[in-house]
Amino acid sequence: MYNKLTSEEKMLAYSEVANNKKSTDVAYLLWFFLGSIGIHSFYLNRKGSGITILI
Template identity: 50%
Template sequence: MTVEPRSPRPGWYPNNYGQTQWWDGAKWGPIAPATPQVYGPIVKTTSVGTAYLLWFLLGGVAAHRLYLRRHGSAVAIVLIYWTGVIVTSAGVGWCLMLAAVAAIWLIVDLFLIPGMARDTAS
């Protein structure tokens, strides 16, 4: 007595051409329609208006640079600015220059924000 090999259960299986095809347990059926593939990350756009609003309201904590994914320079601005403010309030007058450097950097950012937003979106 010979035992016949069992055929696979009914379902979708890949065929020799890389397509998915229906097996009903006895014969092959229709080929499944191709599913669209989406490649790459979802591109998030940044708004220049939002960046300017963050610059205006939260420039001292460099929120606009965080929003535009410029984390390193955001940390640098915060450290320079607040170190200058804190040390100056402690009585060391020359450290006010640190706060002035950060303030100038923030003013320059007024002109850099559109380009940074464009670079972030691409």
């Protein structure tokens, strides 16, 4: 059976998504200034590519 969320649970889920969203502008700034060491990848939770760039 499908379990529907209450309106309070939906609002909580939407606020969590909004708070955890990564800013594209910040990612581009990190890439521009610190891209050679992969900081933008770590910011975007891409640890594998961040470590590869760092090495």
